[in-house]
Amino acid sequence: MDFKPLSKFIDRITDWRIPWAEVLVLYQNQEVFRYRSGYADLEGCIPIHDRQIIQLYSLTKILTCTAALQLVEKGELLLNDPLSDYLPEYGEMNVKVTLPSGEITLEKAERPIRVRDLFTMSAGLSYDIHSPSIQEVVRRTSGRAPTREVAAAIAEEPLLFEPGTRWSYSLSHDVLAALVEVVDGRRFSAYVRDEITGPLGMRDTGFDVSDGGRSRLAPQYEYSESSGKPIRKDGNDYRIGSEYESGGAGLFSTVSEYAVFLNTLTNQGTSPEGVRILAAETVDLMRTNHLTEATRSHFSWSQLAGYGYGLGVRTHCSKETSGSLSPLGEFGWSGAAGALAIIDPSSRLTVMYAQHMLNNQEPYVHPRLRNLVYTCL
Incomplete structure (x- = not known):
């Protein structure tokens, strides 16, 4: 060498x-x-x-996906599960559609977001951390913006495309962290400390x-x-x-x-x-x-x-x-x-x-x- x-x-x-x-x-x-x-x-x-x-x-993101895959291994969730089974606010999503005239309209999503779509950046989410819904959470919580509440706010924004039809870098792994919190019951940081970083020193x-x-x-x-x-x-x-x-x-x-x-x-x-x-x-x-x-x-x-x-x-x-x-x-x-x-x-x-x-x-x-x-x- x-x-x-x-x-x-x-x-x-x-x-x-x-x-x-x-x-x-x-x-x-x-x-x-x-x-x-x-x-x-x-x-x-x-x-x-x-x-x-x-x-x-x-x-x-690598560590977040590792944490979520641990829950797959434990049988707590499956990649093909609808995300709304765990985060109900993602059950009825709208998709932003641009018409031939250039007008932007919202249509009901035909496909559900699956857990795998969060892993693979194909959920239809954006990377807009300044969206109105997120900023409202920051305001309402006096700057705390807990992870689970931000994930719920992200669901209020329209999707950029039908889930599973495109790859687009987004806040998907931030939502994945909230999914770990909901499925496991611990704050994401506590889960990471107890299951990954702590055992590894x-x-x-x-x-x-x-x-x-x-x-x-x-x-x-x-x-x-x-x-x-x-x-x-x-x-x-x-x-x-x-x-x-x-x-x-x-x-x-x-x-x-x-x-x-x-x-x-x-x-x-x-x-x-x-x-x-x-x-x-x-x-x-x-x-x-x-x-x-x-x-x-x-x-x-x-x-x-x-x-x-x-x-x-x-x-x-x-x-x-x-x-x-x-x-x-x-x-x-x-x-x-x-x-x-x-x-x-x-x-x-x-x-x-x-x-x-x-x-x-x-x-x-x-x-x-x-x-x-x-x-x-």
């Missing part, structure tokens, strides 16, 4: 426009490479360190940062094209209330800790220490391509060419199309501030890459980083 090309790449992108970057590579359950470069705090010239807490944003991973951890929370930046440099931009727009636990974008963690979770999935659901969070068959179902002929054409992000979409994760389906050096079945996801998860059971490889910059340059960074990892191995 020779990881010099990967370290040079990390140096190059931090010299370019990304304030800092870190990559951790686990191979056959052993740490074989770890490298970080740049400044966590640009203004203070403070280097990144190994216990830095970051916002995972959409890397949260992930003390710095959760929907809030402890008082003791605040000094380790990395500043966040957004690259400004107009000024040609990263600008400090702390906060999380997806944290819409003090009690809102966003299953789509709400987790905090560290590179080391989230790698523990990802590596458990690489090991088909059981950690090297013997902690089982999913069965191997469930992990295989998670990374199976669930796109249909109807939904495939809408999954069109350039950096995911050659990938399908499973239960909350991208999954490698075509080397010819992707140009990726990873094997078929490699899966994972990414986050708004630039983090990337690579989970590869066949190679027994786990990669956790992190940065903390919005406007994250993902289409450039992620495919190159993935290829470099496999080249270095």
Whole structure:
């Protein structure tokens, strides 16, 4: 193994426009490479360190889907169940339809939203966190916006399309978190702590940062094209209330800790220490391509060419199309501030890459980083 090309790449992108970057590579359950470069705090010239807490944003989705799949394993729900069996407000949904004249009208949905539609981003929901119904919940609860109440508010908005007919990135996994709450009875954060992060020893991973951890929370930046440099931009727009636990974008963690979770999935659901969070068959179902002929054409992000979409994760389906050096079945996801998860059971490889910059340059960074990892191995 020779990881010099990967370290040079990390140096190059931090010299370019990304304030800092870190990559951790686990191979056959052993740490074989770890490298970080740049400044966590640009203004203070403070280097990144190994216990830095970051916002995972959409890397949260992998854990949320894992939590919900645990309930499938327990027989508490089925993928093909109507969502309204558990969240009744989703029983009578309207679909927004644009007529040939350009007029927008609402029609009653012909298909029910199924539980699987939440996993596969095919429920017809939007990603509008500023919708009138959500803002009303924020107002009515004096800024608390509990997860279950926000999910109920999302149901008040019309669907963008008939459930199951398209793939569209949305608040589906936020609703999935509320589904876990209703089926299990615990708050989503409590369920995650008791069933996943606690057993895996992930003390710095959760929907809030402890008082003791605040000094380790990395500043966040957004690259400004107009000024040609990263600008400090702390906060999380997806944290819409003090009690809102966003299953789509709400987790905090560290590179080391989230790698523990990802590596458990690489090991088909059981950690090297013997902690089982999913069965191997469930992990295989998670990374199976669930796109249909109807939904495939809408999954069109350039950096995911050659990938399908499973239960909350991208999954490698075509080397010819992707140009990726990873094997078929490699899966994972990414986050708004630039983090990337690579989970590869066949190679027994786990990669956790992190940065903390919005406007994250993902289409450039992620495919190159993935290829470099496999080249270095």
